Amino acid sequence: MDHYFSGYALVGLLIVLGIGFVATSFGANALLRPSRPSPGKQSTYECGVEPTDGGWAQSYIRYYVFAYLYVVFAVDAVFVFPWATILATVGFGTATLLEMFVFLGVLATGICYTWRKGVLSWV
Amino acid sequence: MGRLHLRYDMMAVLTIGIRLAAVLTGFLVLPLLVGQLEHKAMAHMQARLGPMEAGRFHGWAQLVADGVKFVQKEHVLPDRADRAMFSLAPALALLPYLVILVVIPLGPSLLGVDLDAGLLFVLAAMGVSVLGAVMAGWASGNKYAQLGGMRSAAQLMAYELPLVLVAGSVAMAAGTLSLPGIVAAWSLWWLGWQGIGAVVFFTAGLAELHRPPFDMPVADSEIIMGPYTEYTGLRFAFFLLAEYAGIVVLCALTATLFLGGWRGPYEQQLGWLWMLLKTFALSFVVIWMRATYPRLRADQLQQLAWKVLVPLALIQTGRDRRGEGGGVRCGYLGPAWCTGC
Numbered sequence: 001m002d003h004y005f006s007g008y009a010l011v012g013l014l015i016v017l018g019i020g021f022v023a024t025s026f027g028a029n030a031l032l033r034p035s036r037p038s039p040g041k042q043s044t045y046e047c048g049v050e051p052t053d054g055g056w057a058q059s060y061i062r063y064y065v066f067a068y069l070y071v072v073f074a075v076d077a078v079f080v081f082p083w084a085t086i087l088a089t090v091g092f093g094t095a096t097l098l099e100m101f102v103f104l105g106v107l108a109t110g111i112c113y114t115w116r117k118g119v120l121s122w123v
Numbered sequence: 124m125g126r127l128h129l130r131y132d133m134m135a136v137l138t139i140g141i142r143l144a145a146v147l148t149g150f151l152v153l154p155l156l157v158g159q160l161e162h163k164a165m166a167h168m169q170a171r172l173g174p175m176e177a178g179r180f181h182g183w184a185q186l187v188a189d190g191v192k193f194v195q196k197e198h199v200l201p202d203r204a205d206r207a208m209f210s211l212a213p214a215l216a217l218l219p220y221l222v223i224l225v226v227i228p229l230g231p232s233l234l235g236v237d238l239d240a241g242l243l244f245v246l247a248a249m250g251v252s253v254l255g256a257v258m259a260g261w262a263s264g265n266k267y268a269q270l271g272g273m274r275s276a277a278q279l280m281a282y283e284l285p286l287v288l289v290a291g292s293v294a295m296a297a298g299t300l301s302l303p304g305i306v307a308a309w310s311l312w313w314l315g316w317q318g319i320g321a322v323v324f325f326t327a328g329l330a331e332l333h334r335p336p337f338d339m340p341v342a343d344s345e346i347i348m349g350p351y352t353e354y355t356g357l358r359f360a361f362f363l364l365a366e367y368a369g370i371v372v373l374c375a376l377t378a379t380l381f382l383g384g385w386r387g388p389y390e391q392q393l394g395w396l397w398m399l400l401k402t403f404a405l406s407f408v409v410i411w412m413r414a415t416y417p418r419l420r421a422d423q424l425q426q427l428a429w430k431v432l433v434p435l436a437l438i439q440t441g442r443d444r445r446g447e448g449g450g451v452r453c454g455y456l457g458p459a460w461c462t463g464c
Binding site: 018030034039044108 | 143199221237284294440
C-alpha cells in the first residue's frame with residue numbers, strides 16, 4: 001500500500017471501529033432497556049407545561065453577521081497553514097514573510113472595519 | 124518466501140490491532156477519569172464530599188454505576204422529533220474525539236499514527252463534533268433544544284477562528300503540521316513565545332466544548348438542557364461522554380502544541396507520564412473554571428471572541444519572524460533583555 005495513505009487507512013479503520021462501538025452499545029441498550037411509550041412521555045418537553053405550537057419555532061438569528069464574518073475569516077485562515085510550514089525552508093525569504101503580513105493586515109483591517117461599524121456589538 | 128511475507132503481514136495486522144485497541148481503551152477510560160476528578164475536585168471546592176458510596180473507596184466506581192444505569196434506561200423518542208437524526212446525533216458528537224486521539228502522541232514512540240497534516244486534521248475533526256449538538260438541537264423538535272443548537276453553532280463560529288489562527292502560529296514555529304513533529308521541535312522558550320497562543324487556544328477550545336463559563340448552549344436555568352433536552356438513557360450518556368472526551372482531547376492538544384507533550388526529564392522512558400500529567404493538570408484547570416466563573420451572556424461571549432481572542436491571535440501570529448539561519452523565531456519587540464526566542 002502507498003505509504004502516505006496508509007496512515008489515513010488507519011484513521012479509516014478507527015472510524016469503522018468507532019461506528020462498531022456505537023452500534024454495539026445501541027444494540028445492547030435496545031436489549032436491556034424497557035419500552036413503554038405513552039403520549040405524555042413522548043410529547044415535547046417544555047418545562048413541564050403543555051407544549052405550544054410546533055416544535056421548530058421561528059427564531060431571530062441575530063448572529064448571521066458573525067456567520068458571514070466566520071466564513072470570510074475561516075477560509076482565509078486556512079491559507080496560513082501551508083505558508084506556516086514552508087516559511088522556515090531555505091529559499092523562502094523576507095518576501096514570503098512580508099506577503100503574509102499583508103495578508104494578516106487585510107484580516108486585521110477587516111476586523112477593525114466591522115468593529116467600527118458596530119457589527120460586533122450584540123444589541 | 125511466501126510464508127515470510129505472510130508472517131510480516133500478520134505482524135502488521137497485529138500492530139495495527141494493538142494500536143486501535145489502545146486508542147479505544149484510552150478513549151473509554153480517560154474521560155471517566157476526568158469525570159471522576161470533576162466529581163471529587165468540584166465537590167471539595169464547594170465544601171462537599173462528592174460521591175462516597177459506589178465502589179466503597181471514595182466513590183471511585185460512581186461513573187461505572189452511572190453507565191450501568193444509563194444503559195438500562197428507556198429511549199424516549201419524542202413524537203415531534205426527526206427520528207433518524209435524533210437517534211444518530213449522539214454518535215456524531217462522540218466519534219470525532221475518538222478519531223482525534225489516534226493522532227495525539229503519548230510518548231516519543233507511543234502514538235497511533237503520524238499524519239503529516241495532523242494539526243489540520245485535528246482542527247477539522249473538532250469542528251465536526253459540534254455538528255452533533257446542532258443536529259440534536261434541530262432534530263429534537265423542541266424550541267429550547269433548537270435554541271441550544273443555534274447557540275452551539277454561534278459559539279463554534281466565534282471561537283473556531285482564534286483557534287485556527289494560533290494553531291497556525293504553532294505550525295509556523297515548528298515548521299510542520301505533524302503533531303509528533305511539533306512536540307520534537309518544542310523548546311522551553313515557547314512558553315513565552317507562544318504563551319498568548321496557548322491561552323487563546325485553551326479558552327477557545329473551552330468554548331467549543333460548551334464548558335463553563337461558555338456553557339450558554341446548555342444553560343440549564345434558561346433553556347433546560349439545550350440540545351440535549353429531549354435525550355434519555357444511553358444517548359444522553361453519550362453526549363456526556365463526548366463532553367469529557369472533548370476535555371481530554373482539548374487538554375491533550377494544548378499540552379502537545381504549547382507545553383511540549385511528552386517532553387521532560389527522562390523523556391525516552393517517562394514521556395507518556397509527562398504527557399498524561401500535563402493533560403490532567405489542564406483538565407483540572409477546566410474543572411476549576413467551572414467551579415469559579417459565572418456563565419457568559421450571548422453578547423459577552425461573541426465580544427470576547429471577536430474583540431479579544433481574534434486580535435490576540437492575530438498578534439500571536441504576527442509576531443513570529445524569520446530567524447537568522449533559517450527557521451522561525453519570536454519577533455517580540457519588547458524590553459532589551461528579551462532577545463527573543
